[in-house]
Amino acid sequence: xxxxxxxxxxxxxxxxxxxxxxxxxxxxxxxxxxxxxxxxxxxxxxxxxxxxxxxxxxxxxxxxxxxxxxxxxxxxxxxxxxxxxxxxxxxxxxxxxxxxxxxxxxxxxxxxxxxx
Amino acid sequence: xxxxxxxxxxxxxxxxxxxxxxxxxxxxxxxxxxxxxxxxxxxxxxxxxxxxxxxxxxxxxxxxxxxxxxxxxxxxxxxxxxxxxxxxxxxxxxxxxxxxxxxxxxxxxxxxxxxx
Numbered sequence: 134x135x136x137x138x139x140x141x142x143x144x145x146x147x148x149x150x151x152x153x154x155x156x157x158x159x160x161x162x163x164x165x166x167x168x169x170x171x172x173x174x175x176x177x178x179x180x181x182x183x184x185x186x187x188x189x190x191x192x193x194x195x196x197x198x199x200x201x202x203x204x205x206x207x208x209x210x211x212x213x214x215x216x217x218x219x220x221x222x223x224x225x226x227x228x229x230x231x232x233x234x235x236x237x238x239x240x241x242x243x244x245x246x247x248x249x
Numbered sequence: 250x251x252x253x254x255x256x257x258x259x260x261x262x263x264x265x266x267x268x269x270x271x272x273x274x275x276x277x278x279x280x281x282x283x284x285x286x287x288x289x290x291x292x293x294x295x296x297x298x299x300x301x302x303x304x305x306x307x308x309x310x311x312x313x314x315x316x317x318x319x320x321x322x323x324x325x326x327x328x329x330x331x332x333x334x335x336x337x338x339x340x341x342x343x344x345x346x347x348x349x350x351x352x353x354x355x356x357x358x359x360x361x362x363x364x365x
Contacts, residue, residue: 167353177340235301239296
């Protein structure tokens with residue numbers, strides 16, 4: 134099956150610093166990728182839709198200046214958490230699909246971010 | 250309004266028994282897809298099964314089957330012959346056809362624990 138690779142899997146950073154998370158589709162082109170956030174024992178909450186070559190579409194309540202998304206190629210989307218604070222600590226996971234209605238979405242391994 | 254509802258925060262099942270995980274959904278779009286994913290403690294998202302709104306038959310994949318009742322807007326996952334490795338979080342998700350991004354919206358999840 135298709136593979137989506139996410140890196141890093143785990144990161145610890147200091148408050149005030151920025152962290153970049155990469156999401157790559159390894160064997161298909163993804164014009165659209167998705168970024169989710171998951172708090173412990175909770176569901177995946179969609180943060181934004183990453184669109185290749187154009188601006189990301191953010192869900193209501195998600196700060197676009199806080200969570201910068203860049204989708205510069207058909208196989209790579211990045212999420213940058215800017216000026217991270219402890220409340221940004223969470224599990225971030227990306228997904229992509231080959232782009233048809235009935236095709237499953239493939240997920241990256243997720244990134245566990247801890248801000249200290 | 251909640252688009253995907255999973256009313257069982259936690260479920261227990263005896264090994265080798267069958268278990269049903271509930272999922273109801275809400276959409277006015279006649280074209281939609283329903284997905285089930287498994288998330289073990291490692292955090293990865295594992296695709297289990299898909300049901301399209303126009304599919305006449307209930308989907309089956311090995312030990313997984315989907316009890317699709319369109320009029321009731323329910324898409325319950327049935328796991329037969331439970332195994333210890335089935336212990337995980339299970340998420341129901343929906344994709345609407347009118348949304349050209351094909352984003353997935355997730356329910357709150359059900360934590361399944363298989364007892365030996």
